[in-house]
Amino acid sequence: MEKLDQTHFLDGGGEMAEAIRRFDWAQTPLGPLPEWPPALAIAVGMMLNSRFPKCIVWGPEKTAIYNDAFRPILGNKPEPLGKSFKEIWAEAWDTIGPIADKAFAGEATFIEDFPLVIDRFGHPEQAYFTFCYSPIRDEKGNISGMMDTVIETTGKVQAQKHARLLNRELAHRINNTLAMVSAIASQTFRTAKSKDEAKTRLDLRILALGEAHKILTKSQEGTAPIRAVVDNALAPHLTGANEITIEGPPLDLSARHSLALALATNELATNAVKYGALSTDEGKVNISWKVGAPRSSERFVFCWVEEGGPPVRKPRRRGFGSVLVEKALAQDFQGDVKLVYDRVGLKCELTTEMRNLHFEPDDDLFVNGNPA
Numbered sequence: 001m002e003k004l005d006q007t008h009f010l011d012g013g014g015e016m017a018e019a020i021r022r023f024d025w026a027q028t029p030l031g032p033l034p035e036w037p038p039a040l041a042i043a044v045g046m047m048l049n050s051r052f053p054k055c056i057v058w059g060p061e062k063t064a065i066y067n068d069a070f071r072p073i074l075g076n077k078p079e080p081l082g083k084s085f086k087e088i089w090a091e092a093w094d095t096i097g098p099i100a101d102k103a104f105a106g107e108a109t110f111i112e113d114f115p116l117v118i119d120r121f122g123h124p125e126q127a128y129f130t131f132c133y134s135p136i137r138d139e140k141g142n143i144s145g146m147m148d149t150v151i152e153t154t155g156k157v158q159a160q161k162h163a164r165l166l167n168r169e170l171a172h173r174i175n176n177t178l179a180m181v182s183a184i185a186s187q188t189f190r191t192a193k194s195k196d197e198a199k200t201r202l203d204l205r206i207l208a209l210g211e212a213h214k215i216l217t218k219s220q221e222g223t224a225p226i227r228a229v230v231d232n233a234l235a236p237h238l239t240g241a242n243e244i245t246i247e248g249p250p251l252d253l254s255a256r257h258s259l260a261l262a263l264a265t266n267e268l269a270t271n272a273v274k275y276g277a278l279s280t281d282e283g284k285v286n287i288s289w290k291v292g293a294p295r296s297s298e299r300f301v302f303c304w305v306e307e308g309g310p311p312v313r314k315p316r317r318r319g320f321g322s323v324l325v326e327k328a329l330a331q332d333f334q335g336d337v338k339l340v341y342d343r344v345g346l347k348c349e350l351t352t353e354m355r356n357l358h359f360e361p362d363d364d365l366f367v368n369g370n371p372a
Contacts, residue, residue, distance in 0.1 A: 007033055009041040013048025014068040019081060020044070028082045029061045039138035043147065053152075056136070057085040057100065058145035064088055073129075073152055075120025085148075091119045103133040103146035113153050128157040223252040226261070230287060233265035237273050244278075248289035251300075257357060260332040261302070264325045268304050268348060276346050277309035283345075284308045292354045300335075300352050306345030314341040333357075 010017040026032045030040070040058055047054045048067050055066035062085040066074075074080060080088040089096060095116060099109050110132040117124050131150035135143045230246060238244070253261065265287075269278065277283030286305045292298020306312075325348060330337040335352025 009045035010048060011045075013045070016066065016068050016071070016081075017048050020048075020065065023082055025082065028063055029059050030063050030082075037138060037144070039136065039144060043136050043145070047147070053150050055085070055148040055150070056145055057148060058136075062086050062100070070150070073120075073150065076122065077120050089118070091124070092116045099133050100146060103135045104143055106135050106143055108132060108134040113157050127152060127154045129153060223254055224258040226251045226253050226289065229253060229258050229262050230265055233262045234269055236266075237269040237278065243284045244287065245285070246287045248287075248302075249291050251289070251291050251357075253357070256332050260329050264329040264348075264350075265304075267325050268346075271346070272306055272309070275310065276312065277306035280309050282308040295355045295358050297353050297355060300333075300350075300354050300357060302350040304346070304348040306347070309345055311343050312341045312346055 007021060010021055013020070021033070023033075025036075030036060036044075040056075043056055044065055047056055047065070050067060051069055053067070053069040053073055055064055055070050057064055064080055064083055064085045066081070074088075077088065085100065086093050086097065099111075102109055112130045113128045114131065115126065115128055118127050119125070129150050130153050131148060134147050134149070136145040136147055138144045226248065227246065227250070234244065272278035272283070272285060277285050284307050286307075287303070288305075289300070289302040291300050326337050326339055329350055333350060333352040334356040335350060337351075338347075338349045340347040340349075
């Protein structure tokens with residue numbers, strides 16, 4: 001077989017061409033660079049001058065040579081030049097090894113968005129690739145290696161999954177929101193003393209619902225910061241004359257929990273403005289919450305405490321607002337709600353376990369699709 005006496009096939013090959021020129025190939029199965037067979041030299045020259053990610057895998061030992069465009073795919077793996085392709089991708093070899101064997105047997109394979117769990121940054125990660133393993137034949141027609149032509153599609157696949165997730169969540173949210181609005185409207189007009197009162201209460205409830213949805217739509221994950229949920233639910237009731245303190249650590253709530261808490265906070269604020277602490281200039285409301293470790297049995301506690309308003313009396317009739325606070329809030333947080341009609345001021349406490357705050361994106365917004 002004719003041997004090479006020069007390395008001009010590396011010309012124009014970028015940084016990897018220089019790395020290949022400097023590499024001690026005599027210590028690999030390929031032997032010294034000037035002695036490479038013509039088929040390998042020509043394939044390497046074509047690969048290096050391509051701007052598409054490519055890697056040549058040569059010989060029985062599957063020695064790897066790659067171009068500049070292929071380097072980002074390797075991440076922070078130890079320098080793989082001249083190593084076995086099987087060693088480089090050892091964590092995924094059970095999956096891609098049989099595909100490589102097909103190429104060495106003369107069968108090319110093209111796969112789109114192929115899922116692989118790889119380790120290139122010190123930890124396993126789910127990645128996706130569109131690639132072709134194609135055989136490389138020498139001048140006698142013998143298969144001596146393969147060409148891996150590949151592009152990573154992880155970002156595209158994740159974006160598509162996210163889009164499908166958002167569409168499913170949007171469908172859930174629209175259906176459940178319509179059911180919620182219907183139930184709220186029905187109960188509001190059923191329990192109100194007059195049409196004017198019904199209209200006012202319904203407007204505030206729908207406004208609270210709408211503000212919560214605005215927060216959710218700003219988040220790519222379909223969650224909302226608890227502080228934003230509370231602030232937006234209180235906004236229509238603030239006059240600047242009353243003192244409201246809000247304190248608690250950052251916490252993202254799911255769509256279900258965000259809407260339930262927004263409605264409950266709106267009801268508590270409406271009651272406070274009409275009968276409680278926010279009906280006087282001296283009244284105060286303290287809103288606070290405590291969190292535990294995510295997805296644990298530790299407690300999440302949300303408190304609403306009023307003081308400085310008129311003496312509090314337990315209402316004779318349980319209105320729809322009380323149902324929203326006590327029943328719906330407890331149900332959707334899978335916890336307990338206590339309303340205490342203390343003479344000093346109304347107190348409301350929601351308690352649940354942190355693991356109840358974790359919901360998959362496809363969960364309905366309300367357990368029974370009905371806030372009442």
